[in-house]
Amino acid sequence: MLELAIARELYERYPDFSEGRLAKIRSHVVSRASCAVVARQLALGERLEQRGAEIPDDELHRLAHNRNVLAALLEAAFAALFLEHGFGPIEQPIVRAFSGRIDYALTSHVDFKTELQEALARRGQSVNYSVLDVDGPPHNRRFRCAAVIDGDQLGEGSGESKKAAEQEAAKQALLKLGVEIPAT
DSSP states (O other): OHHHHHHHHHHHHOTTSOHHHHHHHHHHHTSHHHHHHHHHHTTHHHHHHHHOTTSOHHHHHHHHTOHHHHHHHHHHHHHHHHHHHOHHHHHHHHHHHTHHHHHHHHHSOOOHHHHHHHHHHHHTOOEEEEEEEEESOGGGOEEEEEEEETTEEEEEEEESSHHHHHHHHHHHHHHHHTOOOOOO
């Protein structure tokens, strides 16, 4: 229902945008990272800490600040609201909760991997990503990835997820290739 609410809002708000551009914006807006941002804005982590009586304090604090847990909390809250009230009454509150993420996706370049892939396709090249390192416990991993083009590592990035590390590696590769990218 999150994707439906955002897709409908984008379609109605930006009827002249191409299907591809709308899909890219929607994909970013409903991503796990965006859900975690909205969950933080709605103080869902704090609410979890207040109500998790049977969980040890240190574990509860860690969970309440974990991006994946926050995103899952938000999705669970939306599911509960949907089951209780149906789609109609919750659609606009969902859109309002994500309006900042829509604005961010419109004004920021958020998909360096696609940009790199398209730039390389024009040159007859392609990119592969490899994981260089994974650090930290399963609940708090840190990934380091490389963007490899024609056997050369042109970008390296790190992040809380493999996808985030690959995005940063793609951004670095774009810069090395001299491809102009919008400021973030």
